[in-house]
Amino acid sequence: MNHPFIQALQQIYPAERLLTRDVQLLPYESDGLTAFQTKPGAVALPVDEDEIISTVRLCHQMEVPFVARGSGTSLSGGSLPIADGLIIGLNRMNRIKRIDPRGRIAVVEPGVINLHITHAVEPYGLYYAPDPSSQSICTIGGNIAFNSGGAHCLKYGMTSNHVLGMKVVLADGTVTQFGSESLDGVGIGPDLVGLFVGSEGLFGIALEITLRLMPAPQLYRTVLAAYDNLGRAGDAVSMVVASGLLPGAMEIMDRLSIKAAEAAVAAGYPPDAEALLIVELEGEALQVEAEFAQLQGVIEESGAFEVRVAQSEEERARIWKGRKSAFSAVGRLSPDFIVQDGVVPRSRLGEALQEIDAIKSKYGLDVANVFHAGDGNLHPLILYDGREAGALERAEALAGEILAMCVDLGGSITGEHGIGMEKRDYMPAMFSDQELEIMMALRRAIDPKEIANRGKMFPGVEAPALQQHGLHPLEKQGVISRE
Amino acid sequence: MRHQIELDALRAPEMLEPIEKCVHCGFCLAACPTYDLLGEEMDSPRGRIYLMKNVLEARIEADEAQPYIDRCLGCMACVPACPSGVEYGDLLVSYRALQEAERSRSLTDAVTRKLVCETLPYPQRFRLAIRGGKIGRAFATLLPDAFGAMLSLLPESLPAPMPLPAVLPAVGERRGKVGLLLGCAQQVLAPAISHAAAHVLAANGIEVHIPRGQSCCGSILLHVGAEDQARQLARGNFPLMPDDIDAIITTAAGCGSGMNDYELLFKGEADAERARAFSRLVMDFSAYLASIGLRPPPGFAEERVVAYQDACHLLHAQGHQAEPRALLRQVPNLRLVNIADAGMCCGSAGTYNIDQPSIAAELGKRKVAAILAAEPDVIVSGNIGCITQMRAHLNFVGDDRPVMHLAQLLHQAYSEGD
Numbered sequence: 001m002n003h004p005f006i007q008a009l010q011q012i013y014p015a016e017r018l019l020t021r022d023v024q025l026l027p028y029e030s031d032g033l034t035a036f037q038t039k040p041g042a043v044a045l046p047v048d049e050d051e052i053i054s055t056v057r058l059c060h061q062m063e064v065p066f067v068a069r070g071s072g073t074s075l076s077g078g079s080l081p082i083a084d085g086l087i088i089g090l091n092r093m094n095r096i097k098r099i100d101p102r103g104r105i106a107v108v109e110p111g112v113i114n115l116h117i118t119h120a121v122e123p124y125g126l127y128y129a130p131d132p133s134s135q136s137i138c139t140i141g142g143n144i145a146f147n148s149g150g151a152h153c154l155k156y157g158m159t160s161n162h163v164l165g166m167k168v169v170l171a172d173g174t175v176t177q178f179g180s181e182s183l184d185g186v187g188i189g190p191d192l193v194g195l196f197v198g199s200e201g202l203f204g205i206a207l208e209i210t211l212r213l214m215p216a217p218q219l220y221r222t223v224l225a226a227y228d229n230l231g232r233a234g235d236a237v238s239m240v241v242a243s244g245l246l247p248g249a250m251e252i253m254d255r256l257s258i259k260a261a262e263a264a265v266a267a268g269y270p271p272d273a274e275a276l277l278i279v280e281l282e283g284e285a286l287q288v289e290a291e292f293a294q295l296q297g298v299i300e301e302s303g304a305f306e307v308r309v310a311q312s313e314e315e316r317a318r319i320w321k322g323r324k325s326a327f328s329a330v331g332r333l334s335p336d337f338i339v340q341d342g343v344v345p346r347s348r349l350g351e352a353l354q355e356i357d358a359i360k361s362k363y364g365l366d367v368a369n370v371f372h373a374g375d376g377n378l379h380p381l382i383l384y385d386g387r388e389a390g391a392l393e394r395a396e397a398l399a400g401e402i403l404a405m406c407v408d409l410g411g412s413i414t415g416e417h418g419i420g421m422e423k424r425d426y427m428p429a430m431f432s433d434q435e436l437e438i439m440m441a442l443r444r445a446i447d448p449k450e451i452a453n454r455g456k457m458f459p460g461v462e463a464p465a466l467q468q469h470g471l472h473p474l475e476k477q478g479v480i481s482r483e
Numbered sequence: 484m485r486h487q488i489e490l491d492a493l494r495a496p497e498m499l500e501p502i503e504k505c506v507h508c509g510f511c512l513a514a515c516p517t518y519d520l521l522g523e524e525m526d527s528p529r530g531r532i533y534l535m536k537n538v539l540e541a542r543i544e545a546d547e548a549q550p551y552i553d554r555c556l557g558c559m560a561c562v563p564a565c566p567s568g569v570e571y572g573d574l575l576v577s578y579r580a581l582q583e584a585e586r587s588r589s590l591t592d593a594v595t596r597k598l599v600c601e602t603l604p605y606p607q608r609f610r611l612a613i614r615g616g617k618i619g620r621a622f623a624t625l626l627p628d629a630f631g632a633m634l635s636l637l638p639e640s641l642p643a644p645m646p647l648p649a650v651l652p653a654v655g656e657r658r659g660k661v662g663l664l665l666g667c668a669q670q671v672l673a674p675a676i677s678h679a680a681a682h683v684l685a686a687n688g689i690e691v692h693i694p695r696g697q698s699c700c701g702s703i704l705l706h707v708g709a710e711d712q713a714r715q716l717a718r719g720n721f722p723l724m725p726d727d728i729d730a731i732i733t734t735a736a737g738c739g740s741g742m743n744d745y746e747l748l749f750k751g752e753a754d755a756e757r758a759r760a761f762s763r764l765v766m767d768f769s770a771y772l773a774s775i776g777l778r779p780p781p782g783f784a785e786e787r788v789v790a791y792q793d794a795c796h797l798l799h800a801q802g803h804q805a806e807p808r809a810l811l812r813q814v815p816n817l818r819l820v821n822i823a824d825a826g827m828c829c830g831s832a833g834t835y836n837i838d839q840p841s842i843a844a845e846l847g848k849r850k851v852a853a854i855l856a857a858e859p860d861v862i863v864s865g866n867i868g869c870i871t872q873m874r875a876h877l878n879f880v881g882d883d884r885p886v887m888h889l890a891q892l893l894h895q896a897y898s899e900g901d
Contacts, residue, residue, distance in 0.1 A: 019523070023547040027524035027533045034484050034507045045522065072524065073509040092522045113513070137513040264566045328508045328566030335503055336485070386485050 001041030001084055005062050009044060009086075012054050019043040028087055031072040031079040032134075035338075036421050040067070040081030045089045049109075049169075049207040055088055056205060057173035065454040068205045070111055070139030075327075075339050076420030078146055078200055082454055088205065090141050096120050097208065104213045105164060105181055110141030110206050117211065126213040129156040132416070133324040144206050147198030149416035151249040151323065152280075154374035158416065160197040162212045168196060170204040171447030181210050200418055201453035203446045217248070217282035221292045222316045225304035226273035230254050230357075230369070233275035234349040236302035237373040240279060241346065243298050245291055248282040250374035256333065257326045257368040257381065264329035267322025270306050277304070277373070278319060326370045327381065334366070334383035336392070340399050341417040342406035346376040355405050356380055363398045365391075377415035378406070404429060419457045427459055488539040493751050494577055501574040502536050504567045505529060511571075514564035516828045516846055517554050525551040528561035528571055535578050545582050552578065554842065556835050557706060558795035558828040559740075563802070572800065573747060579708035599834050600709055604667045604699030604716055613641055613671070638672065645674040651681050651691040658688035658775055662724040662731045662764075667699035669735055669867040676867065679894035680734045680768050686897050687778050691732075694723035700733070702741020705748060706833040714748060721757055730766040734890055736794035736866035737833055739767045740801055767797060768890055769865055773806035780896040782815025789892065790820050790859035792850070792873065794866035795828050807865055807889055814896045820857040824849075831872035847876040855882065862886045 001020070009018055019025060020042050029037040041064075046052045059066045065085040072079050081087050093111035100106070101124035106117055114135040117128040131150035132138055138148070144166070149158045156162075165179030179193035196203055227233040233252050240250065253261065253276045258269050269276055279299070281291045299307055310316035330337050344352040353369065356378075360367040368381040380402055384395040403413045403426050413419070413426045427436060440458060444450065486502050511528035512518045524530035534548040552575075561571050588596065602612045647663075661684060665677045681691045698720055701713030724731055733739045742765040749758035766774075789811055797803045811819050830836060830846030851873060854862055861884060862877075864870050873886045 021547070023534065023543050023551070024523070024525055026537055026543065027527075027530035030507055030533075032506075032508050071509050071512055089522075134509065137509050264568060325510075325566035328506055328510060329568075331504050331506045331567030 002064075005058070005064050005086075006042060008058050008062070009042065009055070012051055012058070013044055013046070017045040017047070019045070028069070028072070028081060028089075031069070031074040031077060033075055033077040033080070033420070033422060036077045036080045038081045038083050040087045041084040043087040043089055045092055047092050049093075049167075052088065052090075052093070052205055052207060053169045053173070053175055055086070056169045056171065059086060059451050060171065060173045060449060063449050063451060065451045067453050068110075068141060068145070068201050070142040071113070071134075071137045073134045073138045074142065074146065074420055075341070075417040076146075076414070076422040078418050078420035078453075078456060079142070080421045080456075085454070090205070091139065093141075094139075099124070101126060101213075103181065104215075106211045106213055108140055108209050108211060110139060110144070110209065112140050114138050114140060114143060117213075121213055122216070125216050127216045128162065128211060129153075129214045130159045130162055133327065140209055140211070141206055144197050144209065145199065145201045146416070146418040146420075149372070149375075149377065151251055151320075151372060152282075153416075154250060154372065155246055155248045155282075156214065160194055163193055163197055163209060164212050165210040166193060166196065166206045167208040168204050168206050171202075171449070171452035175207075179210070183212070198418075200420065200457050202443050202457060204452055217284075217288075219282065219285040219288045220248075220310075220313075220316055221281040221288055221295070222310040222319055223279045223281075223295060223299060224269070224308045224310070224319055225277045225279070225299050225302070226270040226306040227275045227277065227302075227304055228273070230275040230353050231350050232303050233277045234353055234373065236277050236299065236304070237349060238347065239298050239302055240295065241374070243294060245281075245295060245298070247279050247291075247295070247374065249278065249280045250372070251278040251323055252276065252369070252371050252373040253278075253323060253326060254369040256366060256383075257330065257370045258322075260329040260333050260368065261322035261326045263332045264325045265318070265321045267318050269322060270308075273306070278323060323370070326368075327379070330368055330381045330383065333368070334385065336384050336386040336395075337368075338382040338384075338395050338399050339417070340378070340380045340382065340402055341414050342378050342380075342403050342411060343415040344376045344378060344406050344409045344411035346374070348409045348411075349373060349376060352378065352405065352409060352411075356402055359398060359401050359405070363394050365395060365398055367398070372415070375415070376411060378402075400426070421456055424457060424459045427457070484533075484536065486536050486540060488536065490539070494581060497570070497573040497577045497747060498535075498539070498581075501569045501571060502532060504569045505532050506567050507533070508566065510566055511561035511564050511569075514560040514826065516556055516558060516560065516830075517842065519827070520842060520845060521554075526554055528555075528565075531555055532569070532571065532574065535574060538582075545585065546587060549582070549586060552582075554839055556795070556828050556830070556832040556846075558832055559799035560795060560826055560828065563799055572744070576705060576708075576744065576747065580705075580710040583708035583710075595837060596707065599707065599837060600704060600712060603703055603834070604701075604712075606667055606670045609668055609671045610641065613638070641671065642674060644670075645678040647678060647681050647693045649693060649695060651685045651693065653688045653690045654686050656688050657690055659729045660690045660692070660725075660727065661771065662692045662694065662728045664700060664720070664731060664733045664738065665693070665697055666733070666735045666738055666867065667703070672871065673867055673888070676734050676888040676890055679888065680732065680890035683772070683890055683893045683897060684732065684768075686780075687772065687775065689775070692725055692728065694725075697723060700738045700742050701748070702738045703833055705741050705744065706737070710748065714752065717742075717745065717748070717758070718754065721754070721761055724761070724764075728764065730771050731761065731764045732766060732768050732771055734768045734865070734888060735868075736767065736796035736801070737868060739765060740796040743801065767801060767803055767806075767865065769797070769807040769810060770801070770803050772893075773809055777810055777813050780814055780893065781899065782896055783817060783899055786816050786818055788818045788820055788858065788860045790822050790854050790857045790862050791889075792822060792829065792854065792862055792864040792869055793825050794864055794869045795832070797865045798826060803865075807863075810889065810893065811863070814893070817896070820859055822850075822857050823853045827853075829869050829872050831866075831868035833868065836872060843872070844876075847872050848879075851876040851880060851882075855880075860884065861892065863889050863892050865889050
């Protein structure tokens with residue numbers, strides 16, 4: 001990495017918080033998507049916002065690209081380093097600065113772990129609603145960058161519905177405030193909070209975030225229904241929605257993902273199910289009980305061969321533990337796999353599942369399906385053995401066909417994992433050239449030197465279409481490598 | 484993760500499977516004490532796996548990665564936290580043993596290690612060393628940090644030995660027959676633990692055999708990568724245990740989990756089958772008692788508030804979360820309170836408080852703060868290392884409430900009502 005830049009960083013950071021040796025940098029070369037590896041030029045670990053601001057200004061001044069990184073759990077390569085760029089590791093920016101139980105807000109730093117917010121506000125009967133499966137370790141900063149969702153976003157919305165305001169440093173070094181502490185405040189002028197949330201780190205770094213807290217549900221009713229066919233479980237989702245219920249979460253797991261989760265955490269799922277539907281009702285006790293009676297009727301009619309209701313908090317936790325560990329648990333079934341993330345309109349779920357079935361037979365690969373059925377967010381996990389010649393190419397082609405299908409059915413190429421590094425190539429499938437041009441113009445207006453998370457999201461000049469095995473050009477140039 | 488590592492057939496499965504299974508998801512970071520404290524990828528489980536992989540692929544020098552591997556407590560909190568089922572412990576133990584032969588150590592480091600390996604596992608030498616330590620303490624400021632840390636953990640005086648008979652007969656109807664391992668350092672530092680365990684077992688109708696001439700089980704050596712010496716000591720115990728016993732009982736969490744790893748330690752050795760048979764019989768005191776069902780003790784005259792501190796090698800490595808608590812709940816007039824962050828290591832971790840004094844001290848400080856917040860009358864654990872660490876850190880904050888082994892508290896619960 002260039003010396004003047006490192007020397008300037010040394011003015012900001014003590015030696016122990018500025019990592020420059022290979023042995024320190026290598027563990028940062030991947031996030032949750034190990035298909036990509038890029039060794040960064042340096043890693044800086046700021047502990048206060050002044051350090052972050054000085055660092056971003058320095059990067060802007062010296063035109064060094066940077067990537068803000070929390071816990072490095074992105075599944076789309078969103079926090080993949082840039083070769084000779086800087087990683088700004090925000091995990092030590094982990095203070096919860098203020099909790100206002102009456103106003104139901106919390107003011108936090110970007111490195112605070114999602115679940116820690118709930119732990120901190122529990123004594124006040126409150127919680128932070130968005131619950132990505134990695135909530136025990138993923139940070140709010142990353143949740144904001146990728147507008148993270150989770151099982152319970154069906155009822156409460158994604159991260160963007162829970163960020164009221166934020167202080168940010170934009171990529172050109174400008175420090176500014178978006179939104180306010182009240183829900184109404186967001187309505188004045190353009191919704192800049194909304195613009196920043198989900199921008200995948202292309203605009204800058206959130207320094208201080210005001211989050212909305214929700215009253216903790218008084219009562220949960222978690223129902224596990226087992227079906228002998230996947231389509232029937234999909235139909236059950238439509239039936240629940242048609243009945244007028246809005247559960248906190250509705251999740252489906254197919255046979256393979258059930259098997260993986262069972263191996264990982266012994267969740268006690270019915271062993272012979274082809275598909276499991278998890279429906280969770282939550283809220284005030286009276287309402288939940290009324291809804292529960294209604295739900296039982298619907299599930300009964302849906303043709304489930306076994307229905308279980310969690311009888312204790314422990315049983316509920318076990319049902320969710322299985323679901324939330326499903327992605328990583330697939331590592332037990334297959335040496336390699338690709339986690340996909342796509343969306344189809346909920347009404348076309350059955351159609352999409354049949355289509356995936358047809359596609360996978362064509363490629364001769366297994367696909368495990370785990371999805372947020374309530375909002376049509378699919379997570380096909382494509383299993384392959386990388387040691388087998390051509391298997392990766394087949395898996396990627398299969399993944400591509402599934403995404404194309406999502407777009408064809410009127411859905412989206414990502415529900416919550418983001419575009420990051422992984423899906424840049426599919427952007428043109430969803431957006432016209434003009435639309436992409438508008439997005440890029442907006443990006444350049446905020447980050448004229450394109451230093452913030454350069455190379456992500458856009459299939460662009462410095463980061464052209466993925467090419468290895470027909471997909472990742474940066475690999476050909478030796479900038480990144482695939483395991 | 485995919486890799487380009489070539490290893491001999493003996494090492495390959497234990498080392499390559501964890502690397503292949505790791506998907507780098509990061510779920511382990513939340514469970515890792517050093518990541519929590521230091522906040523760097525290199526000091527996290529997935530970071531260490533990545534570093535070990537890179538060393539084995541010859542992308543980086545082993546010496547470069549070593550400080551980060553050394554900082555691992557080996558607490559195994561990452562193992563149950565891992566959805567992919569990565570056996571981190573197998574990788575770590577094998578890696579440490581593989582590197583031990585080649586690594587270069589500073590003189591102080593080498594001397595400390597030698598001292599640990601040559602005294603701790605041998606009760607008589609250890610007893611002598613403690614006496615020597617008293618003299619050493621006077622010169623502590625002149626010595627390197629590692630020695631200072633060693634000395635500060637040594638007790639001021641040693642308890643008198645509490646000899647046990649070769650066989651302690653079962654009280655009442657005989658429900659089982661076990662062999663009891665006395666442990667090495669534990670015999671010297673706290674002979675009362677084995678004494679209490681033997682009597683609690685007997686009170687529960689168990690005939691307890693306490694063979695003479697026991698050696699260290701080798702776990703502490705396995706922890707520091709001294710495989711040959713570990714095997715040699717472990718072998719000493721094989722012929723001692725009677726053939727018809729139901730279980731070999733240990734009262735030290737670290738010993739129990741180390742002996743569970745005998746299959747790995749003895750892989751390819753002539754007596755591998757013997758080691759496996761021994762290993763299969765090993766059970767922690769709490770797990771064995773819970774499995775046979777506790778005879779109700781008379782309990783305490785006045786309410787006693789107890790905080791149970793999980794030893795990592797019971798909780799994470801052996802999965803005994805419920806058993807010790809279930810035993811405590813059966814004691815009349817005993818109220819169990821929870822310690823926040825119960826799964827977080829106290830920093831004792833075998834020889835860790837000698838190797839990494841500052842991290843160990845920070846973890847000890849945090850643990851004691853969490854314990855005191857729960858306001859117990861007495862603190863109970865299942866491991867001598869944790870007990871020593873908590874005693875030391877309670878002393879630092881001027882708190883003198885008792886810390887004892889689960890067996891000792893149960894022994895009181897049986898004796899007090901007599």
